[in-house]
Amino acid sequence: MSLTPPITLNNLSFAWPSGERALANLDGTFPSGRTGLIGANGSGKSTLLKLIAGQLHPTSGTAETSAPLSYLPQTLALEQDTTVAQLLGVHRVLAALEAIESGSVDPADLDAVGASWDAEARVRAELAPLGFDGLDLGRKVATLSGGEAMLLAVLGLRIADSPITLLDEPTNNLDRPARELLYDLVRAWKGTLVVVSHDIELLELMEHTVELYGGKLSVFGGPYSAYREQLETEQQAAEQAARTAQASLKVEKRQRVEAETKLARAKRKGRATQLSGGMPKILANHLRQKSEANAGKMRSNLDGKVDSAQARLDDADQRVRQAEHINIELPDPRLPSGKQVAALGPADHQFIIQGPERVGLVGPNGSGKTTLLKQMLAGEAPGPGLGGQLFLDRVGYLPQRLDGLDGELSAMQNVASVAPAATANDVRKMLARLLLRGDSADRPLAVLSGGERFRVYLATLLLAEPAAQLLILDEPTNNLDMDSVRQLSEALGTYKGALLVVSHDQHFLAQLDLDYLLEVGPRGTLAKTYPNPV
Numbered sequence: 001m002s003l004t005p006p007i008t009l010n011n012l013s014f015a016w017p018s019g020e021r022a023l024a025n026l027d028g029t030f031p032s033g034r035t036g037l038i039g040a041n042g043s044g045k046s047t048l049l050k051l052i053a054g055q056l057h058p059t060s061g062t063a064e065t066s067a068p069l070s071y072l073p074q075t076l077a078l079e080q081d082t083t084v085a086q087l088l089g090v091h092r093v094l095a096a097l098e099a100i101e102s103g104s105v106d107p108a109d110l111d112a113v114g115a116s117w118d119a120e121a122r123v124r125a126e127l128a129p130l131g132f133d134g135l136d137l138g139r140k141v142a143t144l145s146g147g148e149a150m151l152l153a154v155l156g157l158r159i160a161d162s163p164i165t166l167l168d169e170p171t172n173n174l175d176r177p178a179r180e181l182l183y184d185l186v187r188a189w190k191g192t193l194v195v196v197s198h199d200i201e202l203l204e205l206m207e208h209t210v211e212l213y214g215g216k217l218s219v220f221g222g223p224y225s226a227y228r229e230q231l232e233t234e235q236q237a238a239e240q241a242a243r244t245a246q247a248s249l250k251v252e253k254r255q256r257v258e259a260e261t262k263l264a265r266a267k268r269k270g271r272a273t274q275l276s277g278g279m280p281k282i283l284a285n286h287l288r289q290k291s292e293a294n295a296g297k298m299r300s301n302l303d304g305k306v307d308s309a310q311a312r313l314d315d316a317d318q319r320v321r322q323a324e325h326i327n328i329e330l331p332d333p334r335l336p337s338g339k340q341v342a343a344l345g346p347a348d349h350q351f352i353i354q355g356p357e358r359v360g361l362v363g364p365n366g367s368g369k370t371t372l373l374k375q376m377l378a379g380e381a382p383g384p385g386l387g388g389q390l391f392l393d394r395v396g397y398l399p400q401r402l403d404g405l406d407g408e409l410s411a412m413q414n415v416a417s418v419a420p421a422a423t424a425n426d427v428r429k430m431l432a433r434l435l436l437r438g439d440s441a442d443r444p445l446a447v448l449s450g451g452e453r454f455r456v457y458l459a460t461l462l463l464a465e466p467a468a469q470l471l472i473l474d475e476p477t478n479n480l481d482m483d484s485v486r487q488l489s490e491a492l493g494t495y496k497g498a499l500l501v502v503s504h505d506q507h508f509l510a511q512l513d514l515d516y517l518l519e520v521g522p523r524g525t526l527a528k529t530y531p532n533p534v
Contacts, residue, residue, distance in 0.1 A: 004066045005029035006164050006192040007052055009217070011061035012043075013053060016447065020439035022047045025061070028217035030210060034186065034193045036203040036224060039212035041451025041481050042435065046074050046198045048212065049166045052194075067192075069161035072153055074168040074196070074450045074479065080142040084135060087149065088156035088503045093119045094137065104444035126155060130181050146173030146400050146475065147365035149506070151182060158185055164192045169450060171199040172478040173400060176363045198481050213321075230362055238316060245313035252309045256302045260409070327433040328485040331467035333394065333497040341470050341498040342376065344388045344518055345526040351518055353470075358499040360509045363520030369502045370400055370474055372520075377472070386524035396461035396468030400475045400502070402453050407446030411436055411456040415447055431457050450479025458488075470498040475506045486511070 005236070007030035014023045023044050023098045039045050050056040052063045058479045065141035085091035096104075096112035097119065120137075127135055130151060141149045145203045154170050171179050186193065186205050194210075199202055203224035211218045211227065220227040310322070335341075337355035344361070345351050353359055361369050368386055376388035377397055405414045417467075422430075434455040441447070445456060454476070461468060471492075490513035492499060503509055509517075517529045 003032070006066050007194070008064045008066075009061070010064065012063055013060045014047060014056060015059045018439050018441070018442060020443065021059075026215065026217060028210075028219070030192070030194055031117055031190050031219065033207040034189060034205065035195070035208040035210055036206035037111075037194055037196045037210050037212065038198075038203065038224070038227070039481075041455075041479070041484055042440065042449055043212050044215075044449075044511055045212055046168055046449050047198060049073075049168050049194070053166055056201050057307060065164055068166035070157045070160050070162040070168060071166045072168060072170060074172075076423075080140065082141045082149075083137065084139045084141075084144075084152060085137040087141065087152045088123055088137070088158050090119055090123055090137075090156075105325055121157070122248070126159060131177075145180050145366045145370065147175055150174060151178050151365075152187060154182055158189065161190065165189070165194070167193070167195045167197075169479055170195065170196055170200055171197060173365070173475055174364075174449075176506075178365050179504075187251055195394055198479070198485075200482075212386060224286060235321060242313065242316035245309065245316045249306070249309040249313050252302070253305045256306055259302055263503075311412070322482045326435060326484060326491070328430075328462060329433075329490045330462060330495040330497075331469040333469040335469040335497045339469075340391045342390050342392070342500065344372065344376075344443065346386065346524075349526075350389075351496055351526065351528055354501065356496055356498050357515045358512060359501070359511070360514045360517045361500060361505075361520070362509070362517055368524060369520055369521040373397070373472055373474055373500075373502065386520065386526060390470070392469050393399065394466055394469040396464060396471045398454075398457050398461065398471070398473045398476055400478070402450070402457055405445055405457065405460065408444055410444060411441045411459070414465055415459045416454055418460045419465055421465055422463055427459075430463055431455070434459055439516065447474060451481065454479055468497060470500065471495065472500045474502045475504070476501065477508050 007492065009026050009028050012023060012026040013021065026048075034245040034479060037045055037048070050064075050072065050073075053069060055071065055073070081097065083091060085094050092112050093116050094113075096109040097117070099106065099109045100113065116122075121192070123137070125134065132148075132152070150170060150173055154167065157165050157167070171182060174182060179199070183202065183205060186195070186202065195202065195206065203209070204294060206223050209222065209224055209227040211220065220230055226513045249327055251467070334354050339355055341353040341355070343350040343352050359371070363369055372386055372388050376390050377395070379390070380387070409417075411431055412424070412427055415431065416422065416424070419427065428441060431437070436452060436455055438460075440452065448456065476488065480488065485505070485508055489508060492512055499512070500514065501509065501514075519527050520531055523526055
């Protein structure tokens with residue numbers, strides 16, 4: 001007897017209000033156990049998870065689940081008023097317990113508690129191994145680092161113990177120790193787990209890999225490395241088939257030309273014979289008609305062979321993947337080499353960024369890196385502790401939470417707001433170079449994927465007038481696929497201004513050719529170290 005798959009997609013389609021299709025006629029199933037859902041930025045992974053979770057409603061078709069599910073969205077960090085208790089999913093039980101302790105006999109409170117009279121103690125026991133001893137359960141997400149919020153949210157879903165769980169980019173903002181803690185949670189996960197991620201180490205913990213590519217789902221047995229191995233084998237075969245088909249097409253076209261040459265010669269010879277009077281006219285006409293009929297059959301046969309060879313080439317070419325490339329050109333801000341750009345550290349022991357220096361700011365989750373950036377940008381004077389100061393006005397800032405733009409406005413409108421002199425065509429060209437084309441550029445920012453939103457923010461930096469002399473990027477590789485991370489590092493490599501990057505992605509930092517690292521240590525200390533950072 002076959003078991004019902006935990007998730008089944010039947011002719012699933014979804015279109016945005018503009019009419020643009022995000023997914024069309026998608027069929028497939030997700031297996032039980034741990035599955036990594038992969039695909040390029042903008043391929044529809046987050047949209048698919050929202051459809052499965054019921055956050056979006058299909059235009060047609062269905063996304064069916066065999067059991068209740070829990071869902072962790074990619075945009076968790078934007079929900080600033082959420083409390084720790086809400087992240088952990090225990091806020092209703094704790095509120096009911098507090099009410100009962102205050103004398104409430106409301107049946108609704110008793111129902112909310114159920115058998116969970118020791119809920120707080122059990123939650124505290126779960127928090128301790130993750131380094132959250134004594135954490136205030138009423139604390140707001142806005143006061144947590146992005147990594148702390150994400151780790152707590154994943155723990156909350158583990159506590160909920162739903163038969164099916166969907167996680168969208170759960171390792172965003174996590175430092176190395178926090179990622180290891182999350183990996184441990186995943187290894188011990190019960191039930192069906194579907195994870196959207198670009199984190200290869202996390203994808204290696206999966207039992208299955210499902211790829212969303214070209215509007216179709218493909219299921220591969222094994223983790224990401226097994227998928228890559230199978231895909232590379234398939235691509236090598238497809239490329240060889242394309243080369244063979246191309247060579248075959250050339251042969252058929254050459255034979256077609258050669259046949260036409262022979263037919264033309266035969267026709268000229270027959271005409272010369274007829275004109276010389278060496279053949280009766282009735283016989284000459286009969287031979288001409290027969291020759292033309294044979295020539296027509298030959299042409300039809302040769303044309304068929306050419307068409308068949310072209311079809312084989314087209315089919316082979318469709319199986320060969322062509323990766324799109326982000327094509328961005330960062331403006332030259334003309335920053336003098338002796339110009340002081342920023343100062344970081346305590347007031348009595350600051351590190352100065354000077355001229356077009358490239359600096360990485362690193363440290364564990366919760367150490368204050370993002371807070372430091374916000375203090376600098378707000379112009380707060382440095383105090384005795386960790387602080388910073390800017391000496392420039394032309395600063396471009398890419399926030400970790402991607403919350404500085406208007407989510408109701410389109411990509412076009414958001415970018416146009418920082419570049420009033422740019423024409424609509426200029427803005428569209430910039431977004432197209434960032435692989436945001438057509439209707440995608442006109443959709444509200446809030447409904448774009450994380451990788452697409454990042455590109456809109458990047459476009460606001462690139463078209464800002466005048467060009468920024470310092471770029472401050474806070475966890476820029478969040479939500480980016482592997483190709484996009486590589487392409488971003490290549491683009492930043494040509495930037496002639498100063499660069500300050502906060503990132504837990506050591507491979508990305510290594511690609512940036514940094515001048516030095518500033519590492520946040522215990523009690524807000526700051527130490528200067530030098531690459532190679534990996």
